[in-house]
Amino acid sequence: MAPTILDPRGDVVLITTSDMGGKVEFLVQSKVLALASEVFASLFGPRFREGTALENSSSSHPAKVPLPDDSPHGMRILLSTIHHREEPPELDLEDLADLALVVDKYACQHIFRVRSTIWMEALFLGNRYLVRELPKYLGIAYAFKNPLMFAHIALGLALTTGLPWNKSTLAERLCGMPLADLVPEKICRKLTVLGQAPVRSSTNSMSQRKSTRIVTSSIDV
Numbered sequence: 001m002a003p004t005i006l007d008p009r010g011d012v013v014l015i016t017t018s019d020m021g022g023k024v025e026f027l028v029q030s031k032v033l034a035l036a037s038e039v040f041a042s043l044f045g046p047r048f049r050e051g052t053a054l055e056n057s058s059s060s061h062p063a064k065v066p067l068p069d070d071s072p073h074g075m076r077i078l079l080s081t082i083h084h085r086e087e088p089p090e091l092d093l094e095d096l097a098d099l100a101l102v103v104d105k106y107a108c109q110h111i112f113r114v115r116s117t118i119w120m121e122a123l124f125l126g127n128r129y130l131v132r133e134l135p136k137y138l139g140i141a142y143a144f145k146n147p148l149m150f151a152h153i154a155l156g157l158a159l160t161t162g163l164p165w166n167k168s169t170l171a172e173r174l175c176g177m178p179l180a181d182l183v184p185e186k187i188c189r190k191l192t193v194l195g196q197a198p199v200r201s202s203t204n205s206m207s208q209r210k211s212t213r214i215v216t217s218s219i220d221v
Helices: 030-036 038-043 049-054 072-082 093-105 109-124 130-143 147-161 167-173 185-196 205-218
Strands: 012-017 023-028 063-067
Touching: 012 072, 023 030, 023 072, 030 038, 030 072, 049 063, 072 093, 072 109, 093 109, 093 130, 109 130, 109 147, 130 147, 130 167, 147 185, 167 185
Parallel strands: 012 063
Antiparallel strands: 012 023
16 A cells, blocks of 8 residues: 655655554655654654664655654554645544644644644533543543643542552553553552542533642653
8 A cells, every 4th residue: 555645855764563464654854853843853863773774764765763663643643744745623532632642652742732632622512421431531642741631631530439549440441541650659649549539520610620739740651
């Protein structure tokens, strides 16, 4: 299958692997990626073989870089956004989780600071399974380094489950998804403390702000 062209003058083809084992490729510009991400800048630098391969690459003979651990769906959104291509107005929860993992891996949170809030808020509306999916939202908010969304989600998770939280509990709730690996153990323990702490009803704006401050002061994203 021909690569998705995100830059016609691109000098590198990133090769991802789908769940079915197929190759999904993206023609991109290494300099654009390096400007957007310090991780890409290092990857394409002289100390890595990917950077060495780029020394002799061109738009007519782009270097090929396999990224077998990266989700094709997440990379498509990440790379399209970095190259200022069209981005989806909204995402479903699975796509957002795939994107969150590669955003965290390549340290591109600054690009999605506003978008991540919009996408998560849109998913909250009318979500009948919201409570069950809060652990996944927690991992996504942490990956995006979105402290306000993380605070609200953590508060909801702590108060609605009443569970003693740790890495194992989170991993179990996320069915072994890699998102569970992102949230540190100390934050999981603070969820338990928060769930046991008395929190007044959040029926007015003052108590809502107080609840948010409790989580923000307890959990540092």
